[in-house]
Amino acid sequence: MKNTLMAYITPNIKALIIGYIFLTCVFASAKESVMEETFKNPPNEYRMLQIIHHYYDKDLAKNYKKLGLGGVVANVSFNDYLESESAWDNFIKCLNDFREQGLLFWIYDEKGYPSGKAGGLTLKDHPEFEALGVLFAKTEGKGTIRHKIPVSEKITSPPLSIVAVPILNDKYDLTKKVDLTDKFKQGESEIVWNAPDGKWCIMSFHISKIYEGTHCVTNYSDTLPYINIIDRDAVARFIHLTHDAYKQRCGDAIRDYVQAFFTDEPSLMTLYLKKEEGLLPPIPWSNSFREDFRKHNGYDIVPDLPHLFVDCGEDTVYKRLQFWKEVSKLIEENFYGQIQDWCHANGTKSSGHALWEEHLSWHVGFEGDLYRDLRRMDIPGIDILSSNPTQHVHARHIPIPKFVSSVTHLAGKELCMSETSSFIQIMTKQPCSFEQRIGTINWQYALGLTCITSYYRLLDEFKFKDGELNIFNEHIGRLGFMLTGGRHIADIAVFYPIHSLWGEYIPTNDIAQSFNLSEKAKRINNEFSEVSCELLANQMDFDYIDDQAILESQTADGKIKVANESFSILILPNAYVIPADVYKKVETFVNSGGSLIALGGLPDTGMTKDETKIINEISQRLKKSNKVIIAKNVPDVIESSKKVLDLDLSLNNPCKELMYAHRQKDGKDIYFISNSLDKSISREITFRCTGKTSIWHPTTGDIKPIEGREENGKTVIRLDLKPFEGVFIVFNDERI
Structure with a gap:
């Protein structure tokens, strides 16, 4: 009986196993076929979004679709911004046109930049919402010290604090400070004080509106005063004027169609960008900052303000840490957080980018903690204003596509965005080739970017030639498809x-x-x-x-x-x-x-x-x-x-202009290799991976096998890359 049963079961089990293997192979083949077909014809969600501020051609959406664009970032007309009903009608028509064409739609949240002004409406009748700082003035000397009190229409209140502090060995001894605040009389232009023996310093601290020398006056959009991004009420008014207005006009389209709101270059305005006479060192401030700080830290920051500007001994580092931690918390919660909360409540996402991300010191002065701020964007972003990939790869500042993609990876997000253009080339009248633009996109995606919004010109001498824009958009779409999702590999x-x-x-x-x-x-x-x-x-x-x-x-x-x-x-x-x-x-x-x-x-x-x-x-x-x-x-x-390390990728000869990204996706190891040089590169590349290999060309959509040899559990492939070229090397789990 036992032998009879086994004889019956065994053939059936064999048949089931064979059937399972067959179906698995069929499924894997079908899945691979879908991936290859999607690579060749990438959907709109991975293609470039054109930023448009002034429109509308009635055939704009149709034309953009023909050019291979994925969609747009758009706004209501800047003329009579937010207040013209005919402009709102045109905007809604534009949105509906793009929706009918199956293209993506983002909303740009400002009349120009930086975001927060609502074209000047945020501060209209609300001057209390303007950006504030505490300015620092000091006078050092012996004996009778005459300290000039800064005078400006932006300084609207008496000094916050005036103190005299002895100086010993280049340090300021706050334990022996003398408070002179009460000695100041409104309308006086200086304070005179007879110092005890030794060298002393009179310091004064002044709450002031922040404007001169800042991004307010250097941006290319307008020279309006800016809001205080750590003031919750100021940001709430901005959101009410803009986001609520779009919701009122667009209705369910915000939830059902609009993918994201784009915020452009907010900052504290407490780093100067233009030299002007009479500027004083600033720190960020708000009308409620003193009380907010006291509530969160248990003490009054005003007596400790000298620590933020000069070295006052061993306590200085801790006072600075607590101050900037508070500032960072307020920016995150009151600006980025409020916008993200509104977007989530209305079924869309927040995106955009901050101001000047390239240096760590700028992160402090403009944003407090940029990493923390970008965490509060659903699609964190940057801007890249040059389309010279060789200059990018040779630059010695923070590689900002890597910075924003890191936030994306570690915060568990999927998309990160770059507002990309050839602005530098336009302003300096430098040439900008199609290949350089391709190389600029490749460099960014090799560092982890997954989405492009663009100011690339579609007209004038910097426009794409016939057919180039379609190739460009398909190229971006293929990069986005291959490098979005799955798992990023880095050690x-x-x-x-x-x-x-x-x-x-x-x-x-x-x-x-x-x-x-x-x-x-x-x-x-x-x-x-x-x-x-x-x-x-x-x-x-x-x-x-x-x-x-x-x-x-x-x-x-x-x-x-x-x-x-x-x-x-x-x-x-x-x-x-x-x-x-x-x-x-x-x-x-x-x-x-x-x-x-x-x-x-x-x-x-x-x-x-x-x-x-x-x-x-x-x-x-x-x-x-x-x-x-x-x-x-x-x-x-x-x-x-x-x-x-056991290196994930290595070269037989050094080449600092060769960038790569490695992702695991759909059972494949996908390496994107990018050449940022204006000349060809030929290298043997060793991959910490084995399997059946193929080369996928994002510019053409071609997919071909590529030969490699296995050495010590790795694969060596010789790769020849043209100037600014990028390719995928894809490993299936089949063995070579």
């Missing part, structure tokens, strides 16, 4: 040392481009950029990681795992300051077998004095670990990383 996390720069940040009356920083602040700023650039130049992909991501991570088996990312190396670039709870997590990572590379030494300061004791205890323990490397300079970081 290295680079810590975002914003706290260290907060501790060293000194406001200045100089312009941001002068980098008037302390030597320590310069090192933090510059080496953060240099580490980033050198990792990419050596084909070692990474993500920037902030304190929140570390706290949200799982640290085990030598990995930091957060969202869909997994890192085996953590680089601390001059991270002298780190929150204690974050550093404890770092220690757990090291103890589980992870590698830590500390450029400039291990952290020595926490967010408070009590935390600093914990930080130094952890550093003493970590110094004994063989998984911790102290790097003296950036080349040490690169060499140490190479020794620790």
Whole structure:
């Protein structure tokens, strides 16, 4: 009976197994066929969105569809902005036209930029919502000191504080300060004070509207005063005037059709961009800031204002940390957070970009903590104003596509956006070829971008030639399809040392481009950029990681795992300051077998004095670990990383202009390789991957097999790339 039963079951089981294998192969083949077909004909969701402010041609949507565009970022006419019913009628017609054509639609939330002014309506009848700062003036001397009180129509109240402080060994001793605030009489232009023995400094602090020398007067849109982005009521009024107005006119289309609202270049306005006579160092402020700070931190910030502008001893770093943490929290919650909350409540997404993202010191002065702010965008963004990819890859500042894609990866988002144009070439009358534009897009996608909104001109001498725009949009669509979704592969996390720069940040009356920083602040700023650039130049992909991501991570088996990312190396670039709870997590990572590379030494300061004791205890323990490397300079970081890593991609000869991205998607390992040079590159490339290989060309849609050889569990492929060319090398799970 047993043998009879087995004889009956076995053939049936065999048949089931064979059937399963057959169906699996059919399904895999069909899935691959769909992927290849989608690559050749990418849907609109991955194509470029054209930014338009002035329209409308009645056939605009049809024409844009013919050109291969994915959609538009649009707004109601700037003429009689938000107040013309005929303009609203035209806008609704435009929206409906694009909807009928199956194209995407975003809404641009401002009359020009920076976002928040509502074309001047936000401040109309509400001058209390204008951007505020505290200006700093000082006079040093001995004996009788005459301190001039700044006079300006923007300074509308008596000095917030006036103090005299003794100076010893270039430090200001606040323990012996003399409060002179009550000695000032309204209308006086100076205060005269007879100092005790020694050198003294009179400091005065003045609440002022912030305008002269700022982005208000240097932007190409208008010179209107700007709102205070840390003032919740000011931002709420902006949202009411713009977002609510669009909702009133567009109705359910906001939820059912509009993909996102685009916010353009908000900032604190407390870094100057234009030199003007009489400018004073500013810090951000609001009418409620003093009370907000007291509520969140338990003390009054006004007596401690000198710490923010000069070195007053060991307490200075902690006062600065607490101040900038408060500012960052208010920007995130009151500006970015309010906009995102409105978008979520109305079934759409928030997007856009901040002002001047290229340097860490600018992150402080303009945004407080840019990483934190971008987390509150559903589609975080940047702007790229040049279409010269060789200049981009040779630049020595933060590679900002990598910065915004890192936020996207670690915050568990899918899309990140770049507002891309050839603005620099237009303004400087430099040529800008089709190939350079392709190369600029390739460079950004190799660093993690997934969406392009564009100011590329469709007319005049910078326009695309016949047929080029269709090729361009299909190219972008193919990049977006292949590099959106799945899992990003990178082994290295680079810590975002914003706290260290907060501790060293000194406001200045100089312009941001002068980098008037302390030597320590310069090192933090510059080496953060240099580490980033050198990792990419050596084909070692990474993500920037902030304190929140570390706290949200799982640290085990030598990995930091957060969202869909997994890192085996953590680089601390001059991270002298780190929150204690974050550093404890770092220690757990090291103890589980992870590698830590500390450029400039291990952290020595926490967010408070009590935390600093914990930080130094952890550093003493970590110094004994063989998984911790102290790097003296950036080349040490690169060499140490190479020794620790099993490289995901390597070249037979160096080439710093070759960028790559690696994603796992639909059972495939997808490598995007980009040449940012204006000449051909030929290299043998070793991939930490095996399987059946093919080469996918995003410019043409062609897919062909490509030969490779397997060596030590890796694949070596010789690749010849034309100037500015990018290609995909795709590994199936089948063996070579």
